[in-house]
Amino acid sequence: MRKITLFDTCSDTKRIFEPLEAGKVSMYVCGVTVYDLTHIGHARVYIVFDVFRRFMRHLGYEVTYVRNHTDVDDKIIKRAAEKGQEPLALAEHFIGEFDRDMATLGVAAADVEPKVSDHIAPIVAMVETLIERGFAYESEGDVYFRVERFEEYGKLSGRKLVDMEAGRSGRVDDDEPSKKEHPFDFALWKSAKGDELSWPSPWGAGRPGWHIECSAMATQYLGPRFDIHGGGRDLIFPHHENEIAQSEAATGCTPFSNYWMHIGMVNVGEVSEDGARIERKMSKSLGNFWTTRDVLKGYHAEAVRYFMFTSNYRNPVTYSMENLEEASQRVEYLYTSLARIDETLARAGFGPGNPPPAAGWAEDRGALVEGFSERFDAALADDLNTCRALAAIGELARAINELTQSKKKPSAEAAHTLFAMRQRLTAAGGVLGILEKPPAAALLELRDLRVDVLGLDAALIEQKVADREAARAAKDWAGADALRDELSAMNIEIMDSPEGTTWRVISN
């Protein structure tokens, strides 16, 4: 089985991935707090891990993927109160919305998707263990983790408690008298105020703190130690740091997770007050977010996925219409390449389900075709280098388009080569979760989406295209060109070919 390397946040190095159990991968990825729709920053994280899972399965690993839903949380309670709803009902609603968005994006469900509200007992048990072991203490109905007791606290984020204390002066409110022994102690259990959502516990009615849920659920489904833990970069501290502390303190097993993968933020370009162009992280609190749903109204899901692959998953990316548009055009290009194979093969009576007989490689393309899969796999095996994988795909597509320049019946070698290229390209696409649809259908989806966005009248366009074809048949070039100008004004571009005229929507 191919070895891969992963950049591990905890050791701050790229390491060869060695699973705890040969051939198997156990991974836990933090889900979202379900109090609102997901935005494109969330989408990035789940798309990346979706590709990671697809790739590992492609290599032959057996993957167990756990991704939670945080359905008990202050923000959910607050939002529910504003809306006059039950918190868990509100959460359930947004879990449904999350699932819908992910399904549209082609992100498959995780193998286990635990919810906090279903795991109160194991959470309480873990908190009790932490108290027994001296790593936690009760204080007025709350329970806190004693960070100073955990010697390795800070090992993930590379911070030291003393540094953090030094740096926090003036930046954190110290107004209220603390119930905590140390300012960085964090809540494992929070006592309920009034009649808000709560569960009984040895410390009175309350609910879990933010971090303990992941420790309890990851441990329950994957054991005290597992291979990979992931999430957005912004979870490194304090969330994942605290998870490590709680989990390792409670189970006594180290390390909690062997590898930590963190996905870079999605930024949004903005203009600051003094007119400078800046970039900032997309987030709910800054109010500068694009919901996944809104983005998908304007761009095809595969374009969104492609966009996520154009930069290293660890680096920040800038969300912009230009970037999405470019990604969209690349997806269209790739599907067009596949469609051209189908058209060319069809001329010789072959097709996806009717392969041409084996023959030699056309025009010295053997090395490219045979080397493609290796290049593609090697790229992804190198810490999921999707950029390099995309470069390989682009070069294969260009070769496809060279071979399909001719509108004649393909030679036996060309047919065989194109068929092989098609197989390689769609196989690679399957790993990335793109190019899996019949090309003609996908191209129509891409086109219809744009027709929709621009509010165009497809029937009218078809009519004008037909009129133009008639004019061309009559060699009325002036009339044909006039119609093309009319279409062009509507952002419609037409392509004449031996098979007839097709059209596409361009954006500007």
Next chain:
RNA sequence: GGCGGCGUAGCCAAGCGGUAAGGCAUGGGCCUGCAAAGCCUUGAUCACCGGUUCGAAUCCGGUCGCCGCCUCCA
């Protein structure tokens, strides 16, 4: 204030010590009734300064700029 990251052609972006992937845009060409699509072709010494090395975009030190985390965050 503390910790971390980034700065590569007009733009996006790989690169992890051996002489700069890929994409978009631009100019030229092929194809086309003319176009479009597609194909061919066209361009960088890697923020700046200094150092290590036979050799650095890649390592070390410093400067400048940008970003993230330190509070809820994917």
